[in-house]
Amino acid sequence: MTELVTGLAxxxxxxxxxxxxxPSNVHPKVLEAMRFPMNGHLDPDFWDVLLELVEGLxxxxxxPGGLSLCFSASGTSGMEAGIxxxxxxxxxxxxxxxxxxxxxxxxxxxxxxxxxxxxxAPLGQIVxxxxxxxxxxxxxxxxxxxxxxxxxxxxxxxxxxxxxxxxRTTCPDALLLVDFVTSLGGEExxxxxxxVDYAYSCSQKSLGCPPGLSPFSVSERALxxxxxxxxxxxxxxxxxxxxxxxxxxxxxxxxxxxxLQYYALYEGIRLSLEEGLEARWARHQDAGTYFQEEMRSxxxxxxxxxxxxxxxxxxxxxxxGVDGKDVQTRFLREHGIEIxxxxxxxxxxxxxxxxxxxxxxxxxxxxxxxxxxxxxPR
Amino acid sequence: MTELVTGLAxxxxxxxxxxxxxPSNVHPKVLEAMRFPMNGHLDPDFWDVLLELVEGLxxxxxxPGGLSLCFSASGTSGMEAGIxxxxxxxxxxxxxxxxxxxxxxxxxxxxxxxxxxxxxAPLGQIVxxxxxxxxxxxxxxxxxxxxxxxxxxxxxxxxxxxxxxxxRTTCPDALLLVDFVTSLGGEExxxxxxxVDYAYSCSQKSLGCPPGLSPFSVSERALxxxxxxxxxxxxxxxxxxxxxxxxxxxxxxxxxxxxLQYYALYEGIRLSLEEGLEARWARHQDAGTYFQEEMRSxxxxxxxxxxxxxxxxxxxxxxxGVDGKDVQTRFLREHGIEIxxxxxxxxxxxxxxxxxxxxxxxxxxxxxxxxxxxxxPR
Numbered sequence: 165m166t167e168l169v170t171g172l173a174x175x176x177x178x179x180x181x182x183x184x185x186x187p188s189n190v191h192p193k194v195l196e197a198m199r200f201p202m203n204g205h206l207d208p209d210f211w212d213v214l215l216e217l218v219e220g221l222x223x224x225x226x227x228p229g230g231l232s233l234c235f236s237a238s239g240t241s242g243m244e245a246g247i248x249x250x251x252x253x254x255x256x257x258x259x260x261x262x263x264x265x266x267x268x269x270x271x272x273x274x275x276x277x278x279x280x281x282x283x284x285a286p287l288g289q290i291v292x293x294x295x296x297x298x299x300x301x302x303x304x305x306x307x308x309x310x311x312x313x314x315x316x317x318x319x320x321x322x323x324x325x326x327x328x329x330x331x332r333t334t335c336p337d338a339l340l341l342v343d344f345v346t347s348l349g350g351e352e353x354x355x356x357x358x359x360v361d362y363a364y365s366c367s368q369k370s371l372g373c374p375p376g377l378s379p380f381s382v383s384e385r386a387l388x389x390x391x392x393x394x395x396x397x398x399x400x401x402x403x404x405x406x407x408x409x410x411x412x413x414x415x416x417x418x419x420x421x422x423x424l425q426y427y428a429l430y431e432g433i434r435l436s437l438e439e440g441l442e443a444r445w446a447r448h449q450d451a452g453t454y455f456q457e458e459m460r461s462x463x464x465x466x467x468x469x470x471x472x473x474x475x476x477x478x479x480x481x482x483x484x485g486v487d488g489k490d491v492q493t494r495f496l497r498e499h500g501i502e503i504x505x506x507x508x509x510x511x512x513x514x515x516x517x518x519x520x521x522x523x524x525x526x527x528x529x530x531x532x533x534x535x536x537x538x539x540x541p542r
Numbered sequence: 543m544t545e546l547v548t549g550l551a552x553x554x555x556x557x558x559x560x561x562x563x564x565p566s567n568v569h570p571k572v573l574e575a576m577r578f579p580m581n582g583h584l585d586p587d588f589w590d591v592l593l594e595l596v597e598g599l600x601x602x603x604x605x606p607g608g609l610s611l612c613f614s615a616s617g618t619s620g621m622e623a624g625i626x627x628x629x630x631x632x633x634x635x636x637x638x639x640x641x642x643x644x645x646x647x648x649x650x651x652x653x654x655x656x657x658x659x660x661x662x663a664p665l666g667q668i669v670x671x672x673x674x675x676x677x678x679x680x681x682x683x684x685x686x687x688x689x690x691x692x693x694x695x696x697x698x699x700x701x702x703x704x705x706x707x708x709x710r711t712t713c714p715d716a717l718l719l720v721d722f723v724t725s726l727g728g729e730e731x732x733x734x735x736x737x738v739d740y741a742y743s744c745s746q747k748s749l750g751c752p753p754g755l756s757p758f759s760v761s762e763r764a765l766x767x768x769x770x771x772x773x774x775x776x777x778x779x780x781x782x783x784x785x786x787x788x789x790x791x792x793x794x795x796x797x798x799x800x801x802l803q804y805y806a807l808y809e810g811i812r813l814s815l816e817e818g819l820e821a822r823w824a825r826h827q828d829a830g831t832y833f834q835e836e837m838r839s840x841x842x843x844x845x846x847x848x849x850x851x852x853x854x855x856x857x858x859x860x861x862x863g864v865d866g867k868d869v870q871t872r873f874l875r876e877h878g879i880e881i882x883x884x885x886x887x888x889x890x891x892x893x894x895x896x897x898x899x900x901x902x903x904x905x906x907x908x909x910x911x912x913x914x915x916x917x918x919p920r
Contacts (some may be wrong), residue, residue, distance in 0.1 A: 207880060
């Protein structure tokens, strides 16, 4: 038992250049949008905003049909919501993983009583498609395959288009669930063209919004699967109820939406479309590859297999004899820059550097490089 | 199949005085806090903010022990999280309800395979304690009792202190789950003193923060129940994992927190403690009872039994011959004021008027009264 406090100190956070694995810094116009007059979630003007936002989400996900909405929760909840909506207890689920977030998909599938098969590879590598193919052929009753497109813990990209094609040809009844948390807005993400039935992401990385929301996109056939379920879905993340809330008029009230966060997401998507998705991807690619080349020229190496290296996020190997944690602290205290470390107890010694959203440019890369040079002079 | 849009219109919401069932208008200092420099969720400075926020949450909930934290999701998710953490499939749950949100607790318990007993009363009334006592005596194996303290759909307050005492004396092993969504910050809420094992609320009503968060408070014995579960809890709302994230150092990463929302909550709690909880409750009581007296003097009546009438939220009966929906629209379009209507298809014709957070004062009440007089002249 402790005493209850009678007051709190004033909040006074310091400025940060957020170049870790996310969140990235919020675009100034997105911050402005959060200062617009707050309407209620049952205000008919806000319902119009929601309908326009649905069009924006469809464009962002490049899926004209199906359903593209957003959960009022974190990307982790978006991950769990996919399993909750698409998998029934006892159904066979294959999770392909070689990183913290892929392993989390497996953990969540386990908690929801899936009949789980895990395919893993060493950190920095991908599970070969050949191995996935063999597993699919041996398990034609697979209900769902789960994988992370851009693994935030290792900087590795999975070849999702090829995986989608493989499922289509070898195990066409299996749904494909993909985590696009780090890639949406930072590189091509085309779930419809790639055969991804359930795609989810977050607001705070390449989209340049604050954390708190999980945009998602579902295929028509996955929606049919949800509608034909035998066991109920938890209320909070029931896609069917959310569709009635977002899209039907009059709306069927579901929960009180975080209005200011949705203003932010709206503005983030508006800015993304204004810039052009292809231009935005190219900007992220240019910033990330520039950073990686510069780091390589300084002798640094990366955790990821070069054939599968992300550009939004780079996992830099901590050189022998260097205390990675101490370097992170000095970045923060001496340069006001956040970079990440390894995630979880089994992570190798790495730094994770993200150049996402407003930070995806060479000027920001140069600030990070300058901090590396200052903290670890050659 | 529709065409994908290539751009979104600029967002331009209108000013609103939010006097419906919530959200209420956000305190200007809370909005300022959301403009403070955003730190990352893995920033050690932010971990210090979290620890200070935990102290604030304990003080707000008036529970020195147990666990008081916050879900990064809506109050509805806070409701579901309670059932998910505290009830296992097949366990007996009694839900006491006479309104939309109480019925939602029952719906969620049903989805999570509880052995459900529902005790109901007509809208505006409460289920008598005598009836609850009989049910408890007949069901000594009850695992959990659920009820709403301040029913937002009807303006009715349930006598939670008496219910807590009743459970303690007749069915001491049953846990008590209570929805304080509309009451926290607006009137006395003392879960520890009242024997409430799981209390949850939201950020956007009497606390004067934007919607998006669900503060909660759990008793020590409920935590033991969670730790002794046989079946797993969904990952997103696992209280045990959240405790490791919020309170343990080094933290065990769980999800990316909506940092700006937590800045807002911090500032909202800081302001509440600065004002003093008792003073804040008195301010809400004064504003609400003033509004109700003024409305009664104009001939209006209320849905709620006067013995159980809330003051934060008043459900005003729509007079015969008046189109309640049309009046709401005129409030919005002619006066910039949001008031609520009935919630759900079975709701009687009512308006729901909330005077919460920064709006809990007589000046705001007078603005709403003036709009009633203008739209419905006597």
